[in-house]
Amino acid sequence: MKNLKIFLVFIALVFSSTIYAQKAKIRIIATGGTIAGVSKSSTESNYKAGELGIYQLLSAVPEVRQIADVTGEQLVKIGSQDMNDEVWLQLANRINQLLNEEGYDGVVITHGTDTMEETAYFLNLTVHSKKPVVLVGAMRPATGMSADGPLNLYDAVAVAANKDSHGRGVLVVMNELVLDAKDVTKTSTLGVETFKSLNYGPLAYIHNGKVFYNRAPQNKHTYQSEFDVANLKELPKVGIVYSYSNASELPMKAFIDANFDGIVHAGVGNGNFYHKNFDLAEKAQNQGIQIVRSSRVPSGATTLDAEIDDAKYHFVASNTLNPQKARVLLMLALTKTNDWEKIQQYFNEY
Numbered sequence: 001m002k003n004l005k006i007f008l009v010f011i012a013l014v015f016s017s018t019i020y021a022q023k024a025k026i027r028i029i030a031t032g033g034t035i036a037g038v039s040k041s042s043t044e045s046n047y048k049a050g051e052l053g054i055y056q057l058l059s060a061v062p063e064v065r066q067i068a069d070v071t072g073e074q075l076v077k078i079g080s081q082d083m084n085d086e087v088w089l090q091l092a093n094r095i096n097q098l099l100n101e102e103g104y105d106g107v108v109i110t111h112g113t114d115t116m117e118e119t120a121y122f123l124n125l126t127v128h129s130k131k132p133v134v135l136v137g138a139m140r141p142a143t144g145m146s147a148d149g150p151l152n153l154y155d156a157v158a159v160a161a162n163k164d165s166h167g168r169g170v171l172v173v174m175n176e177l178v179l180d181a182k183d184v185t186k187t188s189t190l191g192v193e194t195f196k197s198l199n200y201g202p203l204a205y206i207h208n209g210k211v212f213y214n215r216a217p218q219n220k221h222t223y224q225s226e227f228d229v230a231n232l233k234e235l236p237k238v239g240i241v242y243s244y245s246n247a248s249e250l251p252m253k254a255f256i257d258a259n260f261d262g263i264v265h266a267g268v269g270n271g272n273f274y275h276k277n278f279d280l281a282e283k284a285q286n287q288g289i290q291i292v293r294s295s296r297v298p299s300g301a302t303t304l305d306a307e308i309d310d311a312k313y314h315f316v317a318s319n320t321l322n323p324q325k326a327r328v329l330l331m332l333a334l335t336k337t338n339d340w341e342k343i344q345q346y347f348n349e350y
């Protein structure tokens with residue numbers, strides 16, 4: 001009887017230690033945003049983003065400790081409208097370190113939603129690992145009624161700890177969906193269902209912490225990426241010019257005069273220009289400023305049956321990349337080359 005008891009305790013110990021050993025080691029990097037936002041009352045719509053620290057966020061979801069071995073660090077505490085190249089470079093380098101040198105199995109980044117899609121795409125091109133990197137945020141502040149942050153954070157850790165998430169590039173987890181960095185975009189200023197993949201649909205849905213994948217991104221990313229920011233102190237200067245009827249040429253002119261390295265044109269329809277901006281863009285390209293033809297239309301590509309002959313003007317078609325993501329790829333492409341054909345190749349591959 002005594003031997004049986006010792007045997008059972010031994011089995012329980014071995015069993016629990018293997019369960020513990022199997023828990024993925026996940027690092028959370030906190031940057032701010034509404035997920036860490038605080039308002040005066042639970043119904044207050046006016047709030048301050050990025051107030052709470054990482055361990056305060058985690059205390060709202062103790063359940064994450066059941067699915068992963070979670071630790072955290074605070075990189076910055078900002079609303080993501082203030083996201084910038086410097087923080088992007090720090091973030092990419094830190095994630096590469098955590099995954100490739102410090103033995104973490106996955107990284108979750110808490111982030112404001114305003115520019116989350118840009119950060120996701122930047123990391124998709126600069127993190128070199130198959131391990132999951134997940135961005136997560138919230139639309140309601142942490143102190144709001146039915147705050148969406150705790151469930152989103154729980155889901156993000158579940159996705160980061162899931163073996164099926166490997167090799168799918170950087171992911172955005174919001175509102176029980178997994179969305180890929182290239183296609184995801186914010187579509188509503190207020191709704192919790194704001195993030196959508198308008199061209200290809202979500203990669204997976206999540207229910208009770210279980211992740212059900214439907215597809216994998218077809219473009220190159222993360223472990224296949226040839227972009228490396230490890231030794232960069234800054235990124236090339238690329239601006240965005242927005243088009244509309246009777247558009248002014250002043251913004252395009254200002255970027256040219258300020259010697260920007262590239263301009264992304266958020267054109268109308270299939271990437272079309274107001275004629276005065278077209279003339280300026282042609283002139284800029286001849287001076288060595290790269291022009292990417294994107295569109296203000298939320299979905300579809302700027303390539304097929306375009307009214308503009310890109311090969312003639314040496315313009316680069318953004319394909320399905322929206323202007324803010326086309327800017328990210330153009331900045332990274334310009335760290336490698338100033339040849340428009342090579343840049344177009346990057347836009348076809350990434």
Ligand SMILES: NC(=O)CC[C@H](N)C(=O)O
Nearest residue numbers: 033034079080112113114
């Ligand atoms: N829902 C949000 O996260 C918006 C808050 C803030 N503007 C940000 O992007 O950080």
